[in-house]
Amino acid sequence: MSKLIRDPIHGYIEISDKVLPIISHPYFQRLRYISQNALAHMVYPGMRHTRFEHSLGVMYLIKEFLQYVKKNSEGLDFVDEDYVELVGVTGLLHDIGHLAFSHTFESALQVTRDVYGITNINYQGKKTHVYNGISIIERELAPILEKNFSSHSDPVKFITNVLKEEPKNEEEKLALQLVSNFVDADRGDYLLRDSYYAGVGYGSYDVERLKRVLTYVDGKIAVLKKAIPIVEQFLLARMYMFENVYFHSVVGMYNSILSHAIAKLISKGKLVLDNLLHITDYNVLASISVMEDEKFPQAIFFRSGYKRIKKDIEGDCLNSIDKKEIIELSRETDGGVIYYEFFDTPYSEVGEAVYIFDGENIYQLSKFSNLINAVKDLKKAIIVYHVSQAEKVKKYERIIDECVKSHLSS
């Protein structure tokens, strides 16, 4: 008898007996207190969901995807029930190492290092949560995994190879493409989920159709040629979510303030980093609530005190700002001025190509899709400041203004 969890995105998510002890484990339950999108709720109040339900959703989608990949492909004899469960649990665990407020804590570690000059922290960029996760899996979850997934000779190795993106064989290669790829179960879930909680339509795409057009050819996940529009839709959904939600200037503003608050707590030894079970949203918030430097709790709890330069910094204007100088200012003002960059590559055929199968051969998506070729990197920056520092940012406001004007008139 499996357990069912009601999910607004996928309906019911079935939890097999093998997987139940993983979900019941403190390290997984902890994800209930790691928000998916940090302070995005400052702008989209509905966005309060966590890595917990996202992780369940990724497991669900992987199993769905695999079912159709198997159906639409030849020679995937190794894709049996045990394999599906194993890849499912790999997806379930892909975010197990996230710190409080997910990527915002990773930014905080970067600020800790770059602004406060503290280097004895375990910071590995946007991969920090991956390495934390691998360590949890090897240290805490290995016994359960080895017992419940014993049909595989070394399930822990399988999972960590996939999460490290270092697949050693066909089984791991296929798994990796489902967990982390251009069209994958991770994005597949978070686009639908974030879009639902934000209450916007951008992130929605036709997942029922997408899963039915997946196939596996020459060691690569590919989509059938007739389904190119659905892949374009998926890519654009992601792009829109970046433009409208993840890279929303006010969302970025509060997350950057939160990063600085966390960095400051770390630099003062007020956040202990050695027990992941305690690095949760509520503990960070409780710590912020008693900070002496009132500008942080005021901003994060009451949305007051901070402003931003209204015009975003984009395109060539990104070069008009002296980054070193402004980071120095950030340090001097103790986070009273913050420079924050957004960056994403919506689609690139280096590493994450989408393959198209026309029944005979596979091709890169760019061969068929003008749209995909038109998509450029998303890059912009904002300057955020506490009202007490308004004078200090006037200079930047002027620079940006002039730059924007000169570009529009050209």
Added chain:
Amino acid sequence: MSKLIRDPIHGYIEISDKVLPIISHPYFQRLRYISQNALAHMVYPGMRHTRFEHSLGVMYLIKEFLQYVKKNSEGLDFVDEDYVELVGVTGLLHDIGHLAFSHTFESALQVTRDVYGITNINYQGKKTHVYNGISIIERELAPILEKNFSSHSDPVKFITNVLKEEPKNEEEKLALQLVSNFVDADRGDYLLRDSYYAGVGYGSYDVERLKRVLTYVDGKIAVLKKAIPIVEQFLLARMYMFENVYFHSVVGMYNSILSHAIAKLISKGKLVLDNLLHITDYNVLASISVMEDEKFPQAIFFRSGYKRIKKDIEGDCLNSIDKKEIIELSRETDGGVIYYEFFDTPYSEVGEAVYIFDGENIYQLSKFSNLINAVKDLKKAIIVYHVSQAEKVKKYERIIDECVKSHLSS
């Protein structure tokens, strides 16, 4: 220029200039950290929404309802733009006094009194949040309200009279019926909202139609006769949400554990009650995370340690349990055994009648609706226990088992 907030339930919620400073006030922003349904996410992972968005939704719905009430009624000359804004802000503030985890904190105060014998707490049953709210409005928000709603001679009095359910005139009477009634904006919002975040269909009703059939006759909000089915649907939606979500035994189990944890914190002086701004979910959770009595954090963060007697206690079987004895056991075991009662009256014509207007007269709903007459009180109880106390509850398990069996065979 008004501000717009994206809301998954109502689309866009418009914030007028008059209302903006209220929403920006720390006491209102604080609602971002008061979850609507406490630990309901233990069962329905999507239910992470807060009193913040619910309060916005109530304001929105009140304004919508009023628009149609005015349109469908005669003689409501006092319903002008200023009045609509004032009733809107009354709805916006109806939950401003909620403590952490909303009603669960009220339960905790009751436990503090009944189990731990502490009486110098400000506990006024399920009205506690109302009186806290009135105090916030009078103490903190009065200056803004008096300035921005100066078209009314005493906006603070208006709002507090309505929230206390002590209307003094026609204007306040109408307002009260929109804010707190059988079919009101409060329920109107939370049914849709909780249902959306739970991912279930039960709570959904046809709000677009409901608002269009509201009218005001003889000092009472009434619905047009042809729309009786929509009122029945509304009532049943509420009943289903109670049965499946609010009164879900596992939801109740974790909320009752949380109540005990909070009560224990209060009894030990570990939660300061004198500054509402600090009584937030995150502060309570952070305090629980360092409790010496590990059974509480284990249950609340990791969902482990506690069980419940599988059969719910219902109907006559409620009398088979000696309440005094089990509360005593609760005290002895320090919350290792918990008895928790659920109770709601889905519909009663005492106090909350729905009136039906047939074009000439108004009647009580029960005159026309068999369904409504069939609805009975929802009442059940559960017994929750820490595994270390399993022996002590065996007796109750036996009593309940026998009682249920004797009823089924009859």
Added chain:
Amino acid sequence: MSKLIRDPIHGYIEISDKVLPIISHPYFQRLRYISQNALAHMVYPGMRHTRFEHSLGVMYLIKEFLQYVKKNSEGLDFVDEDYVELVGVTGLLHDIGHLAFSHTFESALQVTRDVYGITNINYQGKKTHVYNGISIIERELAPILEKNFSSHSDPVKFITNVLKEEPKNEEEKLALQLVSNFVDADRGDYLLRDSYYAGVGYGSYDVERLKRVLTYVDGKIAVLKKAIPIVEQFLLARMYMFENVYFHSVVGMYNSILSHAIAKLISKGKLVLDNLLHITDYNVLASISVMEDEKFPQAIFFRSGYKRIKKDIEGDCLNSIDKKEIIELSRETDGGVIYYEFFDTPYSEVGEAVYIFDGENIYQLSKFSNLINAVKDLKKAIIVYHVSQAEKVKKYERIIDECVKSHLSS
């Protein structure tokens, strides 16, 4: 390789190779031109869907239901892939015998007999479409069924036994309960579908949950006890759809006019009834468009000419009208006055009981559900008249008025 059909209600409906030739058969394709709800679009413009997509949906739901019934029950060894396909195709064919405008044509046959006194027509009440269907299956589809479902010794017999509601063995009994029961795939589909096209929420219920709680005990489909609310929701959804859509007075008005128009065409020999392939919506409409008696095309195409007595006839007032007299008036005025009755039994434990399984025994739903016990028969009537006959119905208007008043005051 199976075929997929996109469906707004169920996502994708898979058509197996066995079933494809049935769907491609002229008698099934013909359902594309048989509207599901006749002239309901006069009130709900979106309701233009046909028996074609409904039939596909019933097949889909049966297969879904069976999957969970099998999973949740013991001893259903005969439920294998072949059986599922066979029951699926039984559901697919349950409406194959519907005439133009579905039930409205059945009403027309009744009018033909009762008002125009013509008796040599094949009218078997609301079962007319069933007997027509059986004849199509035996005459036209038998060869395909025998070839493609040869794993069963006599698939045609199986299907017709089930559709006639005369099951001969366990396999047919189970099938019958899925195709035609209180909670069945037929209602299961049309509630969701009609509700979607009408754009109302009433008919929606939690199908994802419903299917997961079906089981089979002692030869009966039952639902698990914990799921009683979902069954109540299903029943109420159906009741609301009746009250708001199927029994909407204006919908009934136009369908009753259409019935009379068809009856008149039949009585004049203008509709040939011997080739079902020609009894389609478009042929009936084209015939109406050239009727000499202009009141019919005026009403049906341009919504003009007819009115109804505003007050519906309900409860005891149904007895205040002399039916014989008014049918006589109908004949005299050539359909210028029409008396039309609506009748449905939302739930009855005679014949269509819902069984509840508590893990040990099964019980009738009425043992547990107050709501179900409160549901009464839906019965009402309307009087419709062409404006040229306004004088003749004044008498009835008076009778109804007085009757309604005397009841409200009591």
Added chain:
Amino acid sequence: MSKLIRDPIHGYIEISDKVLPIISHPYFQRLRYISQNALAHMVYPGMRHTRFEHSLGVMYLIKEFLQYVKKNSEGLDFVDEDYVELVGVTGLLHDIGHLAFSHTFESALQVTRDVYGITNINYQGKKTHVYNGISIIERELAPILEKNFSSHSDPVKFITNVLKEEPKNEEEKLALQLVSNFVDADRGDYLLRDSYYAGVGYGSYDVERLKRVLTYVDGKIAVLKKAIPIVEQFLLARMYMFENVYFHSVVGMYNSILSHAIAKLISKGKLVLDNLLHITDYNVLASISVMEDEKFPQAIFFRSGYKRIKKDIEGDCLNSIDKKEIIELSRETDGGVIYYEFFDTPYSEVGEAVYIFDGENIYQLSKFSNLINAVKDLKKAIIVYHVSQAEKVKKYERIIDECVKSHLSS
């Protein structure tokens, strides 16, 4: 008291007293029997909706759009309630002149001329329905319009100027941009509506947001700069609907067969074109059902007899087919072979530019959007044939095959 119509797309559509007589007019009611997308239901069974509900939706959206355009712009004093109603009714009437099966009948007229050489028909390309509509408005609806919209000196002139795209003044210019533009109420409605009935997600866009970012600057409807993504989404939604629904090869196949059937009926004098009230779907279908040439009813009612060359003809391969020759073959085989071209320009700044307002100036969309610049014309063709003509199309199959291969390898 206005009337409300329930609509699955927009909720409730309010019909003002001024507009009610237009909607009740036979020429408008007739739209209930003109399907929006002809035989698209052959592939997407849910697509049975008609020009009737689409026209209501366009009126609704225009009024919504205007409300926000007024709010977001300066100097639009002429936009008062009367103006809004007048532009609304203009939108309501924009499709009043459509013939049976909408654009498919226009194709049929083209076939009548090009294949059957008949020229005394009123064919004006894709504008045929516009000119028919103007004639209906001037001939039939003028009295009502002049009476009910008397606040305007010549409402009929206003409406016809706008529909002819010949605006004479500011009022008409603004109206034209709402009715027929790149982002307009017509497309705005049909994307949402067709997408809903098809059950696909492609056509959905964020209409709630779109309407809120419309403004009017320098005589042009523009969108605020921050909302560029929503305009991109709108454009792509339309592109996807073309690729997946309107230009679906099987949809095109059946519509092209229908066109030929209609053309043949016209050429034989079996369809009378002089009374628009009779050119409805049902009359055309009834006429087809009795055609001597059985291949047409077989295809249209039973989906049998016709096939298509599997590979679509795209890009340079369009030049590989000798169009004159194949049209000749079409004539010879009496529609047994059909060549059908699809063509659409998703976005062009000639005529239909989207303007972007940055708070100071307006710019063309192409200045900011890479995506829009990447969008190319959609153009493809199919060859459809009756199985009895299979030999005759083999040659074309070979030509296309070779052309496609040579392009993929390049």
